[in-house]
Amino acid sequence: MEVPDQPSCAAVNDVLSRIGDKWSVRVVMSLAQGPRRFNELRREIASISQRMLTRTLRGLERDGLVHREVTPTVPPRVDYSLTPLGSSLTGPVARLGYWAMDNILAIEAARRDFDANCDED
Amino acid sequence: MEVPDQPSCAAVNDVLSRIGDKWSVRVVMSLAQGPRRFNELRREIASISQRMLTRTLRGLERDGLVHREVTPTVPPRVDYSLTPLGSSLTGPVARLGYWAMDNILAIEAARRDFDANCDED
């Protein structure tokens, strides 16, 4: 298969650095199913801390992948949703997701083998 | 589009944590074009340090994506190549690469806008 040439790798790395962190994929995948409020996301992702959810959303918003809509009521209401740019990312990420699901067992097996050989070496 | 369900996100995250680091994609893309020796990779990726190339290759090898072949001559010769598992990853990563190339300008523009608005807010 044709593969992107070297210069593009900077862009790939840039994108992967954003979505490759601990939480971005989870957030994007939640938002792919529809807009969510802050605490809705927090419940769906469960183990994420408030601080990391805030930081992850800010990063995604900064990159134009997530839209943040504040309704200045009391108490305040903030809705997050994917931008068109963010939506267009879900396809490629989902493909990588399918690959991950298809191969996670092989990867985990490889890790066990590798670690086992480390002991006996 | 259909999106992977929640449980699979652990696998996606696991994969992205591996290839989402600073160097893995560069290494995999270099190896996608054929086997490489250690210092060949180092030259191709240029800005990578010796330590990080070693660590990245070890990580990829541990996960079964890269094969390491030592020829115990003097001086030693070590060839790296993608395993079938590693090769199967280049497709999905390349798709993400195309997305990145297509949208990197939009992302950078969004960042500039966001950062500019930070100042005036």
Next chain:
DNA sequence: CGGAATCCAAACGGATACTG
């Protein structure tokens, strides 16, 4: 040639407390 070992600074990420 292809590493490993050590040292160090910066970034990441969790816990907790506080706020408009």
Next chain:
DNA sequence: CAGTATCCGTTTGGATTCCG
């Protein structure tokens, strides 16, 4: 409700030196 601020341990990655 949706954050911000602070503290602190962990991880990442670069520079340098040494080794078989």
